[in-house]
Amino acid sequence: MLNWSKLLVVGFVANDTNIINDIVKILPGGAAYFAVLAGSLYVKNIGLVTRIGQDFNINILPKGILKQGIKKIKKGKTFRSIQRYFDEKDLTNRDIKIIWGVAKSLSPKDIPLAWLKSAKWVHVATMPPGHQAKFVKFLKQKAPQLKMSIDTDLVFLKDKKNLKIIKDNFKLADLVFVNRREYAILKPNLDKMKSFVVKLDEAGAKYLEKGKIICQVKAKRVKVVEVTGAGDIFAGAFIANQYLGKPIKQCLKIATDLATKSVTKEGVQHLFL
Secondary structure, eight states: OOOOOSEEEESOOEEEEEEETTEEEEEEEOHHHHHHHHHHTTSSSEEEEEEEETTSOGGGSOTTEEOTTEEEETTOOOOEEEEEESOTTOTTOEEEEEEOGGGGGOOGGGSOHHHHHHOSEEEEOSOOHHHHHHHHHHHHHHOTTSEEEEEOOGGGGGSHHHHHHHHHHHHHOSEEEEEHHHHHHHHHHHTTSSOEEEEOGGGOEEEEETTEEEEEEOOOOOOOSOOTTHHHHHHHHHHHHHHTTOOHHHHHHHHHHHHHHHTTSSSSGGGGO
């Protein structure tokens, strides 16, 4: 096995369908896909743990992303997210339909044993809270040496059962990423946490410890073309640079700049050319 960075991303990659003004576009996506791509710009040999079907083109992943944790299921279909946007000026106003495919069977046991023993940082990307909880609890028990960051999505906070699971997941994490709307809902819980990041979209981002703002950065003004994956791009860039030991404000700045750049063109492949 190749030497690896001991930075690990767990979650879904997808063949995403985005529908805006009845225009349908299919692009590679998934929270883990966006996060690991961003992280690979700064840290080489990042481990990715996911499941894909024969319909996902694994060759689009950069060489710096290790593939030993990717399980390709011969007779399965890749996870698919169908996102219908109702207002092109407010891309948070959307309806999401999930087709699980092989992602439904993604398990903590898919993590290569060598990675599990030696990992220093793991990012559990956005996924349904119950599924995410399996990884959060497993990693906390089986790999207590690592730091763990997690992300979520506003759509899951609308369900009371999911909301409780999300709060429980957050308690076990070392770092949490939320956007401003998620923060408004989860503020009492987050303000008790040692550290978390609030993504402020066009306003930038801020890093807090126990509810106190430690640092904040502004985003550059750009023309927004597509926002899909921007939050996960941010998370991947942030954790990669924090893993490298860079100061928090610098991590925040790098992540904000990359997420901002990601929304200026369709898809995210332009970030890696």
